Amino acid sequence: MEKSFFEKPRNIKCIRITLYSICFLLFLADGKIHHHADFPWENWFGFFSIFGFVGCVGLVLGAKYILRPLLKREENYYE
Amino acid sequence: MSNFPPALLFIGGAFCIPLLPTRLRAAFMLLLPVVGFFNVMTMPEGTYWVVPFLQFDLIFGHIDRLSKVWGYIFHIITFLTVIYALHIKRAMEYWAAFVYAGAALGVVFAGDLVSLFIFWEVMTIGSTCLILARNTDSARKAAYRYALVHIAGGLLLLAGIVLKYHNTGSIEFGFLGLHGLAHTLIFLGFGVNCAWPFFHAWLPDAYPEASVTGTVVLSAFTTKTAVYVLARSFPGTPELVILGAIMAAFPIFYAVIENDLRKVLSYSLINQVGFMMVGVGIGTELSINGTAAHAFAHILYKALLFMSMGAVLYRTGKINGTDLGGLHKSMPLTTIFCIIGAASISGFPLTSGFISKAMIISACGAQHLAIVWLILIFASAGVFHHSGIKIPYFAFFAHDSGIRTKEAPLNMLIAMGIAAFLCIFLGVFPQTLYSILPYPEAAAAYVPYTASHVVLMLQLLFFSALAFTILMVTGIYPPELRGINVDCDIIWRRGAQFFFLIVKKIIAPIDSAISHIYRAVGLVLLMALARFLSWFDWNGIDGLVDGSAHCVRSIGRRVSLVLQRGQIQQTIYYTVTFVAVILVAFVWL
Numbered sequence: 001m002e003k004s005f006f007e008k009p010r011n012i013k014c015i016r017i018t019l020y021s022i023c024f025l026l027f028l029a030d031g032k033i034h035h036h037a038d039f040p041w042e043n044w045f046g047f048f049s050i051f052g053f054v055g056c057v058g059l060v061l062g063a064k065y066i067l068r069p070l071l072k073r074e075e076n077y078y079e
Numbered sequence: 080m081s082n083f084p085p086a087l088l089f090i091g092g093a094f095c096i097p098l099l100p101t102r103l104r105a106a107f108m109l110l111l112p113v114v115g116f117f118n119v120m121t122m123p124e125g126t127y128w129v130v131p132f133l134q135f136d137l138i139f140g141h142i143d144r145l146s147k148v149w150g151y152i153f154h155i156i157t158f159l160t161v162i163y164a165l166h167i168k169r170a171m172e173y174w175a176a177f178v179y180a181g182a183a184l185g186v187v188f189a190g191d192l193v194s195l196f197i198f199w200e201v202m203t204i205g206s207t208c209l210i211l212a213r214n215t216d217s218a219r220k221a222a223y224r225y226a227l228v229h230i231a232g233g234l235l236l237l238a239g240i241v242l243k244y245h246n247t248g249s250i251e252f253g254f255l256g257l258h259g260l261a262h263t264l265i266f267l268g269f270g271v272n273c274a275w276p277f278f279h280a281w282l283p284d285a286y287p288e289a290s291v292t293g294t295v296v297l298s299a300f301t302t303k304t305a306v307y308v309l310a311r312s313f314p315g316t317p318e319l320v321i322l323g324a325i326m327a328a329f330p331i332f333y334a335v336i337e338n339d340l341r342k343v344l345s346y347s348l349i350n351q352v353g354f355m356m357v358g359v360g361i362g363t364e365l366s367i368n369g370t371a372a373h374a375f376a377h378i379l380y381k382a383l384l385f386m387s388m389g390a391v392l393y394r395t396g397k398i399n400g401t402d403l404g405g406l407h408k409s410m411p412l413t414t415i416f417c418i419i420g421a422a423s424i425s426g427f428p429l430t431s432g433f434i435s436k437a438m439i440i441s442a443c444g445a446q447h448l449a450i451v452w453l454i455l456i457f458a459s460a461g462v463f464h465h466s467g468i469k470i471p472y473f474a475f476f477a478h479d480s481g482i483r484t485k486e487a488p489l490n491m492l493i494a495m496g497i498a499a500f501l502c503i504f505l506g507v508f509p510q511t512l513y514s515i516l517p518y519p520e521a522a523a524a525y526v527p528y529t530a531s532h533v534v535l536m537l538q539l540l541f542f543s544a545l546a547f548t549i550l551m552v553t554g555i556y557p558p559e560l561r562g563i564n565v566d567c568d569i570i571w572r573r574g575a576q577f578f579f580l581i582v583k584k585i586i587a588p589i590d591s592a593i594s595h596i597y598r599a600v601g602l603v604l605l606m607a608l609a610r611f612l613s614w615f616d617w618n619g620i621d622g623l624v625d626g627s628a629h630c631v632r633s634i635g636r637r638v639s640l641v642l643q644r645g646q647i648q649q650t651i652y653y654t655v656t657f658v659a660v661i662l663v664a665f666v667w668l
Contacts, residue, residue: 022541059460077563
């Protein structure tokens with residue numbers, strides 16, 4: 001099957017590395033900005049980065065290991 | 080004033096649609112929202128179109144800055160969905176869409192609770208027809224459940240309105256506030272349409288069952304109309320902040336494990352309405368502005384996302400994540416439009432979601448609502464995770480499903496293109512949207528693009544993307560699985576089945592047992608009684624009558640033997656004696 005730009009392993013690796021670099025730079029950018037904070041934790045170094053990452057991992061793990069076993073049924077459950 | 084009620088234009092127009100030939104119909108339908116838009120734009124603020132009805136004054140034009148925001152966006156989205164739907168030949172879907180949109184406009188501009196309630200119910204009728212238009216068995220069942228839930232909600236609203244009128248004699252629709260039974264019932268009635276937790280299950284149940292275009296129309300009106308009525312009648316109600324925070328958080332968990340991509344979007348719709356609920360609940364000028372702006376932006380990007388998934392469904396006939404993948408090769412433009420919608424809902428800088436959601440989160444911070452603020456930040460990251468990444472990734476990238484199809488039809492591409500343009504336009508020129516918000520001074524003072532704000536949002540989003548990537552690469556991310564996830568609708572779906580089970584297993588056997596007993600005991604007794612009565616009739620009553628007849632006859636015979644001997648003197652003697660006795664008795668007495 002013909003592979004598009006987004007399916008070639010080399011390009012996927014490129015995209016991933018770009019993403020990692022952007023994340024790294026954004027993380028460091030915390031030292032440069034001055035934020036008008038409503039809450040004290042907004043000024044902790046890397047708060048938004050870590051909150052976003054941990055929040056999403058927690059979301060996926062919670063959905064996968066807690067919610068899905070509890071809620072998933074066959075497609076014809078209500079038939 | 081040369082303007083006219085917006086609802087009248089759409090609902091009146093809806094009834095002309097089936098009468099027109101196809102070409103003329105398309106032009107007519109495109110013209111209606113354009114005319115309506117300029118109508119709303121030129122409407123001066125105030126109260127218009129007061130119609131006395133029975134003892135009420137129905138107000139069809141309560142026009143202020145708040146209602147005009149909804150008026151504008153409802154016309155824009157109607158215009159876009161008409162373009163998106165132009166390939167459809169049958170008039171029924173158009174009719175339902177215009178009745179539904181017209182009724183939503185009726186609610187938005189209603190100045191009294193009676194006309195609001197009437198339009199509220201017309202919305203239910205129009206939207207149910209849109210679900211029925213899919214014309215499948217499961218759509219019919221979903222439409223039935225949808226209608227029942229909304230009729231129940233409508234009855235709560237009606238009960239509240241009747242009680243309010245009984246208590247105060249007023250049907251005015253303005254600020255109500257959450258106190259007393261009447262207002263609580265109205266509050267709950269609005270909440271059903273707003274997809275509050277527990278009530279929400281109708282939304283992911285029904286929307287994914289509607290037709291390709293039907294879902295796009297549905298996503299715009301019902302919940303946003305409910306947000307509007309709450310913003311008008313219950314701003315600053317703390318309960319709404321709590322409800323909104325729950326709504327923003329829990330649907331994203333469902334969205335992660337859901338397979339049907341239009342259902343994923345339905346859950347993220349609830350999540351976005353949660354932000355608006357928090358905005359209404361806070362009730363400051365900034366938060367009400369934020370709610371209006373977010374409703375406006377949300378209608379556009381949510382419709383865009385539903386349009387792109389609708390195009391996929393239209394071309395491939397499939398919508399489950401398990402069946403799709405690799406479509407960016409066949410549908411590159413749809414992919415781009417979908418990604419723009421996904422970026423907007425995630426609140427990327429330079430998109431409409433960024434400039435609207437930020438206001439609500441800032442309003443939350445200004446009130447120092449720490450927990451709610453944290454939930455909203457988490458929900459912002461989560462919505463990027465499932466709507467922003469999952470939707471485009473599983474439909475257009477991921478593993479190649481092998482499906483090769485055509486790009487979406489031209490009309491769909493044009494509609495998606497305009498919606499995508501507007502998402503970016505509002506993100507780049509936020510003042511366009513801010514200038515029409517309910518509190519113009521507060522909106523003008525708000526600056527969305529500060530360096531720190533942009534960086535913090537990017538940090539949040541890029542680290543969510545990082546989490547997604549790492550979970551994908553390590554294989555921890557849950558694979559898409561066939562199946563459904565039970566939600567609160569289990570209460571009424573299983574509840575109905577349980578009810579029928581009880582009827583079948585308990586009530587029906589009792590009923591037939593009673594019939595048995597009746598046959599065995601009752602009928603026997605009845606027959607015995609009947610036999611006794613007939614015996615009694617025969618022997619008792621008939622015997623008595625016959626016996627007395629015999630008796631009279633034999634007495635008469637004896638008497639005639641004595642009296643009628645044939646001698647005239649004797650007969651005269653008896654007669655005279657009889658007359659004399661009568662006369663003496665008459666005189667004496």
